[in-house]
Amino acid sequence: MISSKKYDVVIIGGGPAGSTAATLLAMSGHSVLVLEKAKFPRDHVGESLLPFCYPLFEQLGILDHMKKTYVRKPGVRFLDTDGNHYTTWCFGHVMEGPDSLSFHVPRNVFDQMLLENSRKHGTTVEEETKVTRVDLDDPDGGVEVTAMKASGATVKYHGRFLLDASGRDTFMANRNGWKKPHPQLDRTALSTHWMGGNQLGGIAEGLLQILYLGGDKQGWIWVIPILEGRLSVGVVLNGSYIHEQKKKLLPTHGKEWQVALYKQELMESPFLRNVLDGARIVQPLMVNGNFSYFIDSDKKHGGNFALIGDASTFIDPIFASGVYLSMNSARMVADALHVRFTEGEEQGEAAMDRAYAQINGAYKFVNKAIMYFYNPQAINLAQAGYAAPALENHQYYEDIMALGHYLLAGDFFERHKEYSEFLDILQDERLFKRYKKFVIERPEFQADTCGVARSSVFPAEPPVLPVMQH
């Protein structure tokens, strides 16, 4: 079957990147088709969002709904595995106003809300429609996209431009051999949701908790208060450590070895033993294997296509940056496409080049920050607010400390060069000593609170989570 309509833009995937681009393009008067293989709501990892998403939510017209619906996130608490050393990075230390409180979102509900919002603004969305082939050399200069419906029927669609927002399926990159695994980041995440337990260490006020796992594990644990009384807890581990543990756990646990590994890692932390005391798992375990990869920047866009969101690169989720990187890249690419459709191809291409210069800069910087995080020689962010020494050049270190907060808040697109310098400082022992000296004088760094009232964190109208078929 051939769909008779020719769209301005055909988008593969209705996740945050696809639905953001779709909404913004539709708002500007362009015709948009989103082809999504799943039936929404569908489960997804990636539940803790950055404050820099705020202007995007406003532009998409969903900010008020977000404020009423989702748990607020005042910052991030980084802890050593034993829970003895920690640093609380509150966005409110450096940001004034409502955007110093970010959000945690159950992704099945959040992604469905974004996709429905794109429909509301005029996008055509076809769910349960899996793209199987793309032809970029359509005779009239556009693209032909072939997809398979849940019924097994094949449909062909036409557009002037293709956006690949297929997430970690990386539709275009897979078919063209562009995807490169990140050589140093062979990590896998095991995660699920828990009900009950104890809201310790700032969980009751919405702080994202990140626990370092040192040694061979080269990993970390996240705890996200996703709803009142419900926690998302994930463990990220190095591939070779998982391989070793699998050999040990298989004989006793059989096909449940991943669940056994997940619980084993959580229960090694005294902090988590206390948090999860009395809690129960309420969802099947999600496994996201070897997730980091990149695609060379010259492959990310061409004459009539562009890759956005995870379809264009994904780097380890430690800084909870994926949704923001994806949505903001989608916004920039949508703006460049608007230029193309209204001012011509030449101007459009120049706008696209400018957009990707910023997008690539942001991803490069996030990669540097993540490599810093995993460097065993570097001082970690749990210790960055801990320890003592001397205070010199106060203003300089004040600025540097603010940079650390902005990094965690998501300011990577405009100022990645300055933040790169911040990371160099953390890696230089001499400079770091002075930095510690400055930081120790700030008691708020050592607190396990950002001073936000519980009533401002948990929403008045929390979402009812859908019952998922697993």
Ligand SMILES: Cc1cc2nc3c(=O)[nH]c(=O)nc-3n(C[C@H](O)[C@H](O)[C@H](O)COP(=O)(O)OP(=O)(O)OC[C@H]3O[C@@H](n4cnc5c(N)ncnc54)[C@H](O)[C@@H]3O)c2cc1C
């Ligand atoms: C373990 C882990 C933890 C994470 N934690 C965080 C976090 O705390 N905060 C954060 O911001 N980010 C986090 N992320 C990253 C975040 O999940 C992603 O960056 C984000 O979901 C990317 O959005 P996207 O729209 O590009 O892709 P997706 O959200 O994956 O959406 C892609 C969509 O495309 C559809 N699709 C795929 N192939 C096809 C096809 N052939 N035809 C039609 N449809 C197709 C899929 O069904 C899917 O709905 C995490 C990631 C991992 C792996």
